[in-house]
Amino acid sequence: MLMRTDPFRELDRLAQQLMGPGTWSRPSPMPMDAYREGERYVVAFDIPGVSADAIDIDVERNMLTVKAERRPAAKADDVQMDLSERPLGVFSRQVVLADTLDTEHIEADYDAGVLTLRIPIAERAKPRKIAIGDGSGRREISG
DSSP states (O other): OOOOOOHHHHHHHHHHHHHOSBOSSSOEEOOEEEEEETTEEEEEEEOTTOOGGGEEEEEETTEEEEEEEEOOOOOOTTOOOSOOOSOOEEEEEEEEOOTTBOGGGOEEEEETTEEEEEEEBOGGGSOOEEEEEOSSOEEEEEO
16 A cells, blocks of 8 residues: 655644644634636635535625534444544634625535535626717727
């Protein structure tokens, strides 16, 4: 069997053990990606091993908050754990959303451990043409 070593894995594991699992008052961070895709802004959070009913998404004004809780799996009495590296507890991330996003129409999907939020760009933030009148006719300027 091929074994790969990662010198930082042990450091991460040790830091997780010292800090303990995340709690509701002190949650652990979760990794995320954010990008624009056409007329929507997409934010994806990695939270593998979390059931969909353990995820809480809130938007208050322009603050998006995502909280999730990974609970220990139920084990039989005769199971002896030899290695446990997957963190348990509460994970949270807050993102400040721009005023140009339509927070009333956020779509959320959860698949394969990735929570994906799609936030439409608000109509007022989209480029539009403005007509200018100079007495002899109208011309349009893109803006």
